[in-house]
Amino acid sequence: MKLKLFLIILSAILIADSKFAQQNYENMAFAGPNGNFVNTGSEIPFSASGKIILFKYKIERSLANQNSWSEVTQLSAPENYSSFLNNIYTLNQQLKDSIPASVLPLELIWKKAKQFERLDSLKYLGNPLIIRMALGVTYLDKETSPNQKYVYKITKLDRDGNSIESFTTNAVSFPGKYQNNLFTIFSKNASDKFIRLTWKADAANSPARFNVFRRENFQDNFSLINPVLIYNSDENQIVVTIVDSLVQKNNTYEYYLLPLDYYQNEGTASDTVTLPAFSFNKIFPPYNIQVEGADSLDGLKLSWSFDNKNDITSLKIFRSVYSEKDFKEIAEVTGFDSIYFDRTAEPMIKYFYYFQINDQFGEVPLSSAKVFGLYQSKQIPPPPFYLHTDSTLTGVKLIWNKPDEYVNTYHIYRNFGNDEILSELSSIKSSDSVIQFIDTTSTLKGDKIYYYSVRAENNSGRLSNFSDTVQVFPKVKAIITTPKLLKGYTLDGKVFLYWENLFPENQNLEGYKVFRKNKANNSSNENFVALFDSLLSPKQNNYVDTSCIAGNDYEYTVKSYDISGAESEYSPYIEITLPTDPVLPPSGLTITNRDNGILIQWDPLISNKIKNVKIFRYERGSEPIQIGNVNADEFQFLDTSTIKDNLYFYFIISVDNYGSESNRSEELGIRRL
Known part of the structure; x- marks a missing residue:
């Protein structure tokens, strides 16, 4: 620790x-x-x-x-x-x-x-x-x-x-000077038990340490404290957070940071932050807000309930003829008030109201829900329109348009099982004309289709019908099962591969790819090359490799892919050696004298793997030389370079499609007539 x-x-x-x-x-x-x-x-x-x-x-x-x-x-x-x-x-x-x-x-x-x-x-x-x-x-x-x-x-x-x-050493004189970038407050959070503050500054001239100073209830001088301090930085900015747990409920505190360099020289202090040790999260805004006509006063009567009377400075009342704009303050009352008469309201005009809670520093941590007066609407609002999705790395984003000006609450529905039955996922409030919601539920899977729909709720609490239903694949990385039990064998110069069928356990399987590499290269998976671009059918758990070369040692592995594009790890590879068929020399060699030379002939070749035939000749006491090269579908060669009365010896060699040569055929000798 x-x-x-x-x-x-x-x-x-x-x-x-x-x-x-x-x-x-x-x-x-x-x-x-x-x-x-x-x-x-x-x-x-x-x-x-x-x-x-x-x-x-x-x-x-x-x-x-x-x-x-x-x-x-x-x-x-x-x-x-x-x-x-x-x-x-x-x-x-x-x-x-x-x-x-x-x-x-x-x-x-x-x-x-x-x-x-x-x-x-x-x-x-x-x-x-x-x-x-x-x-x-x-x-x-x-x-x-x-x-x-x-x-x-x-x-x-x-x-x-x-x-x-x-x-x-270099020349030096004290006191040292340290010029840091100014730390400004970024966020603040208070409760009855702690105060958390975060400052930010540009990353240049980073401090080595920080001193934190505090003053309580605006009395005496600032004193050095030792709160929990959390320091984070990157190439662009420095973020410093302090957590002061030695606070008294409802007391007011002031804080500032003093950066120091490595050699303890003081820099420029941060701005000072003031806030009370009190959590406005415990305050519930005014509720049971009612707006009723008050005929005797020629206006509207607002009534409400409020529980945290001693914890606030005041309640401000705002009014507008629009639900989302042009609100103006019309009154400020104490926390102990529960009725207000709006005598400036005009007949037959719908007014919208809300309450704002104010603390002793004039800040506005909470506001009430908006209510309206004149009549209680019983109309069902239109459903949200133009609902569409955008799958992100953090979840599924839903985007839709506001159906009318009286709607500020939306209920989001989604299927949770493997069927298409929708259940409520969440509800949000928004006054924007275009609303966004991101589903970051941890149960989202990248290999499953999800269906979404949204219902609007107006200011009167009426729910609309369901919007159009949309479907989406999340971009959440799915865990795809790696193919198992890969096996293979060779037959007729081909490699036959097969593996366990994964489709019965994963209906979202899109297919497979087979990878191969020449064992002579190296053992890294990075050198495996896919044998084809498209995917095999998810039900096809076998493949025949016809592009292999006899005599080579190969390693094979397989990957599976689902319908969202996610892929599995490589399966354990297997090694297969493709045997080489021996190259046989042509048979039935004959040689005969002709007027213009010596004709060499042989039987037609049976194997379709022979590419060409080489013809060799020599005389006693000399090395054989190649005198001809014909295609495999030719069965004779005329040697026109002979000399009369000389004794010549001939043999031929087969060459297959991979350049491998056979042994020599039988040798025959003949004297040129």
């Missing part, structure tokens, strides 16, 4: 102090509010550890541009965990805004420091300023004058006090 709280506090520091990701000797001194912070390096100066070279840091100071050095201090890391704790507790008292020791994982930090002996190896654990100072790699120099620039020389000393290496 301590580590989790520490990580929350550290999140702002990690953003604000990204400069420590890499050591830069030209930028190692920084101004604080009461002195200069000097960073010495990444190595933790253990002077009594098991290191081969023991060392400490010597810090010297000079006025800028004078090169007149005086020793400030010598830094070394604490020798043991007890000394490390003493450093932390001492620094907690000295540093104005350090992280409390109670939220730091000190034992883990010390263990990592002893293990690695380098600050950068501690990663986020080494980022808090108090940790750097406690380990002897950062020093706060308070023995300087404000607004005077100083430079520092950092020297690494061995155990005998000899210099190993040194560097000079």
Whole structure:
């Protein structure tokens, strides 16, 4: 729990102090509010550890541009965990805004420091300023004058006090200046037990920490408090939320944020927010509102019930001749009133009224329902029209048009089972001319058709007939069953595949795709290639691959798809080797002398897998040479390049469609006549 709280506090520091990701000797001194912070390096100066070279840091100071050095201090890391704790507790008292020791994982930090002996190896654990100072790699120099620039020389000393290496820092003077972007209030929420406030600011110049100040009932000065603080940021903005649970019911509180940078310099405070510790959610607006004609007063009588009389400042009454516009305040009464006479109402005009609740700050957290006077309408309103849907990633969006000006409430209906029976899903109030509603019910499934309809309710509580019914597939990702029990075999140079039929258990199944890859490539699923673009029928749980090549080793897998377009994972793949048929040489070889050469002939080829025939010739003592190449449907070749009385030997070879060659045919010899 301590580590989790520490990580929350550290999140702002990690953003604000990204400069420590890499050591830069030209930028190692920084101004604080009461002195200069000097960073010495990444190595933790253990002077009594098991290191081969023991060392400490010597810090010297000079006025800028004078090169007149005086020793400030010598830094070394604490020798043991007890000394490390003493450093932390001492620094907690000295540093104005350090992280409390109670939220730091000190034992883990010390263990990592002893293990690695380098600050950068501690990663986020080494980022808090108090940790750097406690380990002897950062020093706060308070023995300087404000607004005077100083430079520092950092020297690494061995155990005998000899210099190993040194560097000079940048010039620096305190007090430091921190210019943050202004934090403005974004949201506020109050109750009897807590107050929650959220501020926002642009992300540039991110603070490292925040102080929260509060004042109660406008008395005394603001004081520093320690509420729950939640920090979030991205590349565009920073969001800070505080939750103050130490409040008293009905008391009024003021709050503001004070950002600080990594070196405790104060920035520009946020705007101040004022609100009471009271929840208006517990107040129920006026109800049982009645508007009746008061003939004796030449006007209308408004009567109502209201329970929370002591919790508000007043009730304001608004009136208009329109249901949704041009309302004007006509009276303000106390919470204890329950009757008001509108003597300015004119006869035979319908007036609309509503009540507004006001708190002590003039804000308007609640308003009553609108009511009208003159008569009680018994007409059924027209149903919503032009109802249509838009499936979103978060649910199903319904859009429709307002049927008339007296309708402000809508009832949404949907089927919940596998049938088309509609039941009420929700009701909403809206005065917009175009109304939207998003169904984000967790039971929505992407592989199911849903039906929707809407009914309108007018100001008199009358319900319309159902609107047109629409249907939609949600874009909710459906869980599609992966094909199982994939098996296969080879026959006549083809691969026959089959798998378990998923259609009986999923009627929304759209079909399957078969994927293949050559086993010689690699084993990643990314290299599987679909054997066809369209889907197989959902009831076809088999496929014959006719595009495979004899002699290759293949892996096959299958995916299933539903009617919403969702797809399953790859099924477990199977390996299939397509055997190679031997290529046989032509038979029946004969050779005869002809007037213009030697004619080589052979029997017609039986296999339809032979592409061509190669003819070879040689003489005794020489290598065979190819003298011809004919198509498989030719059965002879005339050698016209022979010389009279020479003895020649011939043989032929078959070549199949994949380029594989047969053995030699029988050899025959003949002398050219």
